[in-house]
Amino acid sequence: MLGAIGLDEAQEAAYRTLITVGAAEVADLAHRLSAGEGETERALRRLERQGLAAQSTSGTARWVAAPPGVALGALLTQQRHELEQAELAAALLAEEYRAEASEPAVHDLVEVVTGASAVTHRFAQLQLGATEEVCALVTGRPVAVTGLDNVAEERAAARGVLYRVVLEREVLMLPRGVVELTAALSRDEQVRVVDRVPTKLVVADRSLAMVPLTGRDAEPAALVVHASGLLESLMGLFEAVWREARPVRLGEPGTGVAFVEEGEGPDEMDLKILSLLLAGLTDASVAKQLELGLRTVQRKVKGLMEVAGVSTRLQLGWHAYERGWVAR
Known part of the structure; x- marks a missing residue:
């Protein structure tokens, strides 16, 4: 989580452990981190350079963590400043680019x-x-x-x-x-x-x-x-x-x-038409049963085929079964 301010995994683990235990010698800290003493000491030295850890004044072998609110706050402030400078540089470069290419060539x-x-x-x-x-x-x-x-x-x-x-x-x-x-x-x-x-x-x-x-x-x-x-x-x-x-x-x-x-799916009238067609009725019989015009039935069947993405009525019947339209 602290990689954004320049800490690698070893440094972050060492800093978090120091905060938890308060103070620790290199050997103790290495044991807690399941790491070598040399690797742990290098991590501590890097933390020291970043102002996140220091050797205890009571004994040079013990290390303590700097208060996170102060130490991390300083690093975050520095990071924000660097980002602001980078954004300013990017804006200036973009402005220069637009000035040079106000009418870009093909x-x-x-x-x-x-x-x-x-x-x-x-x-x-x-x-x-x-x-x-x-x-x-x-x-x-x-x-x-x-x-x-x-x-x-x-x-x-x-x-x-x-x-x-x-x-x-x-x-x-x-x-x-x-x-x-x-x-x-x-x-x-x-x-x-x-x-x-x-x-x-x-x-x-x-x-x-x-x-x-x-x-x-x-x-x-x-x-x-x-x-x-x-x-x-x-x-x-x-x-x-x-x-x-x-x-x-x-x-x-x-x-x-x-x-x-998902799709638009059939409405209740579409389902009635579909059920009658699956029962074997012709378009004309369906229209008579439901008191609809023949062209209305044909138009609705065409719409169902478009929704289903099929080109034949046989495919429409299979699609209706697969989608659960028949059960509805």
């Missing part, structure tokens, strides 16, 4: 990133730099980063960045597909599923996008697109796929179902 609107390491790094940067929303289309063929390896996604979501993700159904067939989906849903990400997405895509804050340039067997490469008409087209592509995709949510605890696909 080649400044895109950049090509090649190599797995470079693609992975740029992919992480794009997410870590997002402040509001990340939109992504995900295929079943990861190139450089898998879902569980995407630490940047976890960090961005943890600080409040909204994620909207459309998964290709093939992703759920992968060995870790359901695990990745469950992890995303547990982070309150909005996830939808379609049979196929047109391309891999990630867009951060509607201002920066990344799409692949190479096929599966070639060296990984990606195109990073800055704010432009091309970026607007990519965002439009995402929104179109998002509208057609089905939302998913976590399954109910104890059911053994990891996730549930």
Whole structure:
């Protein structure tokens, strides 16, 4: 937890133990930490340089911890000052960049990133730099980063960045597909599923996008697109796929179902029509039984097929059974 102010695990463990015991000799502290005396003394010396520990005035062999409120407060203040200076430098550099490129050339609107390491790094940067929303289309063929390896996604979501993700159904067939989906849903990400997405895509804050340039067997490469008409087209592509995709949510605890696909689903009249069709009635007979127009029945059947994502009535019947519509 204290890594943000420059402490490694050994230093933090030593400092916490000193706070607990009040004072300790190197040998005693090493025993408590299950570490070597040399390693423990090096950790204490580093804590001493940071003002977090000191040798006791009653004996040079004993070490005591500095009060956390004072010592850690000083480190936090220094860290904040350094961050403020870094933010100021970033703002100045951004201003200089805008001044030099108020009308960017076409080649400044895109950049090509090649190599797995470079693609992975740029992919992480794009997410870590997002402040509001990340939109992504995900295929079943990861190139450089898998879902569980995407630490940047976890960090961005943890600080409040909204994620909207459309998964290709093939992703759920992968060995870790359901695990990745469950992890995303547990982070309150909005996830939808379609049979196929047109391309891999990630867009951060509607201002920066990344799409692949190479096929599966070639060296990984990606195109990073800055704010432009091309970026607007990519965002439009995402929104179109998002509208057609089905939302998913976590399954109910104890059911053994990891996730549930959601849809508009049939209303009561739809279910009556469906039940009569499954009983073997024709469209005309259904219309007569329910006092509806023939075209109304046909339109509702077509709507049910669209909701189910099927192209034949036989498929609709199977889908109705699988979804539990028949039981309703």
